[in-house]
Amino acid sequence: MKVDTYAVLPEELASQVKAIDRESFAWAYSQTPQAARRSKDKFCSARDRAGHIIVAEKREVVGAAQWYRRTITVDGDTILLGGIGSLCTRKDKRKLGVGTLLLKRAMQELRRNSIDIAYLCTQVGKDWMVRFYEKAGFVCLVPGHTYTGRSGKRYTEYDGMIAPVCSRGVFSHITMMKRPLDIGRGNW
Secondary structure, three states: OEEEEEOOOOHHHHHHHHHHHHHHOHHHHOOOHHHHHHHHHHOOOHHHEEEEEEEEEOOEEEEEEEEEEEEEEEOOEEEEEEEEEEEEEOHHHOOOOHHHHHHHHHHHHHHHOOOOEEEEEOOOOOHHHHHHHHOOOOEEOOOOEEEEOOOOOEEEEOOEEEEEOOOHHHHHHHHHOOOOEEEEEOOO
C-alpha cells in the first residue's frame, strides 16, 4: 500500500474518496434537510483544510483522511491547532492497517507543520474508536469543546479528542482545564 499527501485532490482520486466517504459516513448523506443545514453550519471550516492523505493499492484508493490547521487562543496564548477529519477506509480493506497508516501520516504532517496540538471529533462512546486514536496519543476532552458555526451560533460538544504534537506543555495545560476548549470557527 502506498501513502501520499495532496494539497488538492486530483479529480480521479476525488471521486474514489467521495465513494469511500459515503460508505463510511452514510448517516451524513441521509440526513433530514434540517439536520443537513445544522451539519453545514457546524462543519464550516473547509478553509482550514491543509491537505489530503490517501492510501492506495494498485491505483485504487482504499483509505483517505484530511488534515487541518488554524490559530486559536488559549488563556491569552496563541497556538497552532491541527486537526484530523474524515478518516475512512474502504469497507473491504478495514482491519488491515489502512486507518493506522492514515493516522500516522496525518500526525507526521501535523509535526512537519509545527502544530502545537491535534484535535479531532469522533464517536467517543465507541470504545474501539477511542482505543484507535489513543494509539496516536489522543485523549478525550472531558470538559468538552466549543466552537461557533457559520451562523455565529455557539456549539458545545463532548466528542472531541486531543493529542500533543509539538507542544506537550500546551497539551498538558488543556487537559487540566475544567472548561471546554474553544476550537474557534467550525468543527472538523
